[in-house]
Amino acid sequence: MHTQSGAEDEVAGNGRCSAVALSHHLLEQRVRPGDRVADATCGNGHDTLLLAQLVGPAGRVWGFDIQRRALDATLGLLTAHACQDRVELLEIGHERIADVVLEPLAAVIFNLGYLPGGDRQVVTRPETTRQALSSATDMLLPGGLLLAVVYTGHGGGAEEGEAVAEWAAGLPAESFCVWRCHQPNRHATAPWLLAVEKGTR
Numbered sequence: 001m002h003t004q005s006g007a008e009d010e011v012a013g014n015g016r017c018s019a020v021a022l023s024h025h026l027l028e029q030r031v032r033p034g035d036r037v038a039d040a041t042c043g044n045g046h047d048t049l050l051l052a053q054l055v056g057p058a059g060r061v062w063g064f065d066i067q068r069r070a071l072d073a074t075l076g077l078l079t080a081h082a083c084q085d086r087v088e089l090l091e092i093g094h095e096r097i098a099d100v101v102l103e104p105l106a107a108v109i110f111n112l113g114y115l116p117g118g119d120r121q122v123v124t125r126p127e128t129t130r131q132a133l134s135s136a137t138d139m140l141l142p143g144g145l146l147l148a149v150v151y152t153g154h155g156g157g158a159e160e161g162e163a164v165a166e167w168a169a170g171l172p173a174e175s176f177c178v179w180r181c182h183q184p185n186r187h188a189t190a191p192w193l194l195a196v197e198k199g200t201r
């Protein structure tokens, strides 16, 4: 069985060498205290917590998930680390990000697929993912970073991966630096990372 989450990767011995780990490394390089950022898929809250810690008390994080269970888990994790004060958790789809976040963003992270430990039928979907990626990219500050960890091993994952790759290929090269990072020495459906950096002019 192919695993999807960072936590499952950790069990498989790939925690230090996973798309999730690389996404966290890039966020650590880019996000600064006071920044405005978003987690488009809170899940169990690991990415939200990292963002909350990086922006500090003067920063702000918007976290999205369509499952109450995921937001409860995220709030629990944030509270355990005394970071909940700077995070707004929203039980709505990330495709509505532009309706609720009215400030430009330094970074946005997507961690696609299903909630680890939850209902595997509830997954991110190509159409809404593309819509959210486009909106989030529009909202990035110059120099801002959008990351997406993409899983293709579950039902519908391959189609979503293709949609994400196609969307990324359409970004104008003069305005965006785009990387697609995959691990050729792992199984064919190992998660891959999309990184999009908005140009500074």
Ligand SMILES: C[S@@+](CC[C@H](N)C(=O)[O-])C[C@H]1O[C@@H](n2cnc3c(N)ncnc32)[C@H](O)[C@@H]1O
Residues within 6 Å of the ligand: 005, 040, 041, 042, 043, 044, 045, 046, 047, 048, 064, 065, 066, 067, 070, 092, 093, 094, 095, 111, 112, 113, 114, 115, 116, 122, 123, 124, 125, 128
């Ligand atoms: C792989 S999990 C995220 C893992 C999470 N980042 C973590 O650190 O634990 C994917 C999450 O996306 C959520 N999701 C699915 N469709 C969504 C949508 N349209 N908007 C926001 N979240 C969505 C699922 O409910 C699930 O919790």
